[in-house]
Amino acid sequence: QSALTQPASVSGSLGQSITISCTGTSGDIGFYNFVSWYQQHPGNAPRLIIHEVTNRPSGVSNRFSGSKSGNTASLTISGLQAEDETDYYCSSWTTRGTYVFGTGTKVTVL
């Protein structure tokens, strides 16, 4: 199972919006609406920020939003803040009955 493809890095200025893409196949992102996104600060465990493509768990800022089109999912962070500078991973359930993660994206706030 190959990893989902994410850009290695994305940057934006304070207050701006950025979008991270996550490209899979018809056997994962394209098949299920089980796309999730995770935020991971250095030295910490990942934290779920989006589930089922568009849904935010309780306590997650509404500045985070998700979408999907075909085999590609996206995470948008609006009103970029300094604390958003960290790593982000997408994930999808697959037709093989496994999870697959994205390659990870480092977000830099300029």
Next chain:
Amino acid sequence: EVQLVESGGGVVQPGGSLRLSCIGSGFTFSSHEMSWVRQAPGKGLEWVSWISSSGTPLNYADSVKGRFAISRDNAKHSLYLQINSLRAEDTAIYYCVRDRYSAGDALDIWGQGTMVTVSS
């Protein structure tokens, strides 16, 4: 508080074995599917294995199939990962993770991780 706590990591020689454990608290452990996810030093997340709430079915990443075995004891609120024939590339933090509501839904609760180092 909903919590997962892993244990059992350590330094092991290539070819060796370890048994990782995870105890869940603050939720109905027997109602949730569970996974193991690992992260090699400085690298991304890699899903390792998944087990249903009842114990079957279960599944593995191709990279560990035949060497790792996932199991659970719902009476003890515990998840396990038996890792055998360890290789250098198995060196990673191993996270115990809860499926949110159903298989494949999302991984909503993560433990703090336990480090496995394979080195001679």
